[in-house]
Amino acid sequence: xxxxxxxxxxxxxxxxxxxxxxxxxxxxxxxxxxxxxxxxxxxxxxxxxxxxxxxxxxxxxxxxxxxxxxxxxxxxxxxxxxxxxxxxxxxxxxxxxxxxxxxxxxxxxxxxxxxxxxxxxxxx
Numbered sequence: 346x347x348x349x350x351x352x353x354x355x356x357x358x359x360x361x362x363x364x365x366x367x368x369x370x371x372x373x374x375x376x377x378x379x380x381x382x383x384x385x386x387x388x389x390x391x392x393x394x395x396x397x398x399x400x401x402x403x404x405x406x407x408x409x410x411x412x413x414x415x416x417x418x419x420x421x422x423x424x425x426x427x428x429x430x431x432x433x434x435x436x437x438x439x440x441x442x443x444x445x446x447x448x449x450x451x452x453x454x455x456x457x458x459x460x461x462x463x464x465x466x467x468x469x
Contacts (some may be wrong), residue, residue, distance in 0.1 A: 388415045
C-alpha cells in the first residue's frame with residue numbers, strides 16, 4: 346500500500362485522499378457513476394484517488410470521487426440531442442479541403458482526408 350497517498354482527513358492534500366483501489370464505500374468516479382446510470386449532478390468533489398505514475402513527469406495520477414447518494418440519474422437522449430450528436434460526428438468525418446464524407450474520422454495529425462494529404466505527393 347502506498348501510505349503517502351493515505352490522507353482521509355484531507356490535511357495534506359486539501360481533500361480526502363486515498364490510494365488506488367482503497368476508496369471507501371459510497372464514493373465513485375465519473376465512469377463508475379455512469380456505469381450505474383448516474384452523473385455527479387453539480388456536486389463538489391468529495392475525495393480523490395492518487396497513484397504513482399511511471400509515465401507522468403508531473404507527479405501522481407488522480408481520479409476524483411463523488412458521493413453516490415448525491416448523484417442524479419443520467420439525462421435521457423432527446424431527439425434534438427441525437428440530431429446534434431449526428432451533426433458533430435458528421436463534421437468529424439467531412440474533409441475540410443474536398444468537403445467529402447470519408448466514412449471515418451479525419452486523422453487530426455493530417456487535418457484532411459488521406460486523398461487530400463497524398464495529393465501533393467501524387468502531383469510531384
